[in-house]
Amino acid sequence: AAVAVAAALNVTEPFSTGLGGDCFCLYYDARTKQVHGLNGSGRSPQSLTLELVKEYGFDEVNPLPFRHACNITVPGAPAAWCDAVVVYGSKQLSMGQILQPAIEMAEKGFPVSEITSYQWKQDAHVLQSPGNQHGKDLLINGEAPEHGQVFQNPLLANTFKLV
Secondary structure, three states: OHHHHHHHHHHHOOOOOOOOOOEEEEEEEOOOOEEEEEEEOOEOOOOOOHHHHHHOOOOOOOOOOOOOHHHOOEOOHHHHHHHHHHHHOOOOOOHHHHHHHHHHHHHHOEEOOHHHHHHHHHOHHHHHOOOOOOHHHHOEOOEOOOOOOEEOOHHHHHHHHHO
């Protein structure tokens, strides 16, 4: 259930959570009365080194810009979702069945909430920038969705199908 909710939130609150980020989970096993943790934090890419960052012209005096690719970790959420289902799941549903409601919501669309619309507008300039070739896929007619507007995300639906 937690993975299904996380996937649905990825559709409806893409700025809060999702496959492109990290995942942390606490699971209480009522039978053993133990709490288990799942760390789905991303790691730095294997080939990223301090020397490479310095070759790009960055150092302690000239730090990496916030949105630079070298600041991005490999997403930990996809593996964590799969691990959570395998280790803590009921074994009664496949990952495809668990993700199906989120897939349908992404394909058919959902009414954008007020807070999600606000957050979308805050970063619309990033999605609209000429160098962001896929940013337009997260906009409606080149703009961030308005509160109440129905937004469809077929690319996310297709990504969920691959998981």
